[in-house]
Structures are given as structure tokens and as C-alpha cells.
Amino acid sequence: MTPSTDSFLSREAVCQMTGLSRVTLWRMERAGTFPRSIPIGARRVAYARSELDGWIEERKATRLH
Numbered sequence: 001m002t003p004s005t006d007s008f009l010s011r012e013a014v015c016q017m018t019g020l021s022r023v024t025l026w027r028m029e030r031a032g033t034f035p036r037s038i039p040i041g042a043r044r045v046a047y048a049r050s051e052l053d054g055w056i057e058e059r060k061a062t063r064l065h
Contacts, residue, residue, distance in 0.1 A: 008048065017052065035052060
């Protein structure tokens, strides 16, 4: 995906998409094992869809066959 066609996802959408809780997302971000959120407002963050898609693909590539 090129940056011009990338989109933002809310934290709630990311939790649904990944099956992870808000606390787990926060912990993984702090540990550097999950894409960092992007501040989009005074009290709102979002995630870049392309970064999440890449993270998901990495997870899929590391699973045992």
C-alpha cells in the first residue's frame, strides 16, 4: 500500500481485527512488538492499516506448518 492510499483504524477496530485487548496492545507497543499508534487528536489515536497488515503477515509467516 502506498502512503496516499493508507487508512487509519481505531483502537477498537484493531482490537477486533487482532483479537487482542487494549492493555495487550499497549504492552506490545511499549515492548516494540506491535506497530505504534498515531495521535490524530487531543484524546484520540489510530493505527496505520498498512503497518497492521504487515504485522499480521509477519505473524502468519512465523507460524509452524
